[in-house]
Amino acid sequence: MERRKFMRSFMAGVVACGLIPLVDKLPKPISSRLKKYLRPPGAKPEKEFLDACIGCGQCANVCPNKCISLSGLEKGLENLATPYIVARAKACILCMACTQVCPTGALTPLEPTLEGMLSVTMGTAFVAEDICYSYAGRTCGACYHACPLPGKAITLGLFEQPHVNPKYCVGCGLCEQACIHMPQAIRVIPIKDLGTQT
Amino acid sequence: MRKLDTGKKLLALSIFTRFSVLILLCLLGLWTEYLNLKMGYNNPRLVELSSGPAMRVFYECSDAFFSLFGDPLEAAQTFGGMTWSIRLWGVPFTDPIAFFSILVRDRSLEWGFVLGLILPITLVLLFGRVFCTYICPASLLFFTISRIRRLLGGFFYFPNLSLSKGFAWGILVGGLLLALSFGHGIWILILPYFAMGQTIFHGIAFGTISVAFFSLILFSLFDLCLGQQFTCRYICPTGRFLGWMGSKSLFSVRRDAKKCLPECHICYDVCPLKVDPKIDDSKDCSLCGECLVACPTKCLSIGKVGETWVKLG
Incomplete structure (x- = not known):
């Protein structure tokens, strides 16, 4: 009798947990249609990152730039409590403090050196040439001067027109933060190899 | 001076430690702000101008605290x-x-x-x-x-x-x-x-x-x-x-069966986790001390579970 009661409560508990995904059906802002987010530096590929991240918030806690936020329900249950960066609001300065503290290895430990920086794969910057000031002949170059790897990730052409080199661009987003055009003419797409994606 | 019994001491201790954890959690949140100010300004005067005098006090206190462990910026990052x-x-x-x-x-x-x-x-x-x-x-x-x-x-x-x-x-x-x-x-x-x-x-x-x-x-x-x-x-x-x-567990609530009143059930009634010291069932006991305070004959105590722990049923 006791065992039967236990089993019934046990099933009730499992069913009660099954109700939690219903919160995912709540209305959400339009921005949640995005499927990819800029993760902190050193993050594993998205699927492995979500497998390993337990949402403890230590990366957000040690970020001296306060650029890492923890997501709420708006990005769906899969991304609940995981860290993300909005580059236009505040971009990563690649100090690598968050990679050193991640307890579960969702962020691979990196050193704040040139080699460490180059092994970051947050994404790739993409220039919208039709709205960029420099491409319209009005010399700007703000993104180049903000880039932590100038001359490598971003090279300048005529009128300081930025050219992104996807081989070196790590996707920190400092160029996107610095862009003086509204909306930003240079954006970080959270995919490292833009060429392989369709 | 009136002597506090163990139950009240434990209750007071549990409230104190939980409050400390709560304050620690608040501090961890605030230290994120501190790190940002340290990195951005590194100057109490500028902190006061940007975030107000209360933040300046907090900034200086954190600075003094983390300076005990070496470089404040690095020391602050060992918490999180x-x-x-x-x-x-x-x-x-x-x-x-x-x-x-x-x-x-x-x-x-x-x-x-x-x-x-x-x-x-x-x-x-x-x-x-x-x-x-x-x-x-x-x-x-x-x-x-x-x-x-x-x-x-x-x-x-x-x-x-x-x-x-x-x-x-x-x-x-x-x-x-x-x-x-x-x-x-x-x-x-x-x-x-x-x-x-x-x-x-x-x-x-x-x-x-x-x-x-x-x-x-x-x-x-x-x-x-x-x-x-x-x-x-x-x-x-x-x-x-x-x-x-x-x-x-090694330590738990013990009962002196000789002193315990047979008709009294107050320990079970006050227990926040529904442990029953009355029948010497100390599973789930979290040593909160509520039953020690409530027990009229003071037959309960906390200690190593051993021979004095008489099993009745």
């Missing part, structure tokens, strides 16, 4: 996390539930993460479910609610439902299944202390209300409307797991 997975002076502490969640979903384990289990597990094996009364910041909220219930108990009727222990085990398994299919983030909706940590961190560091806040409200309503400390007893999977692990 929530009660779920926390680092203090670089020492990691891991929640067993987080460990299971990772075990189920990821299966690749970091050394620091596994070593963080040692201290919590030792604590459980020695003292039982002490996490629930001495560390869990959410239990401070539920403790307050239980006192409100006791205070208003003369005027209103508060039900005191009971459930089988299977419910919390079901929630643990269901939560692990959810973690497998969605992500580890769902635990912020299930575990009260994690919800508390999220709420505090979101509130202080980002100035937003976390979803976890609403699950905290839900748990508080359960406590108010369904039963005294209902969440701790029947819902919290961590409590159930720690209770199971600590059922053979």
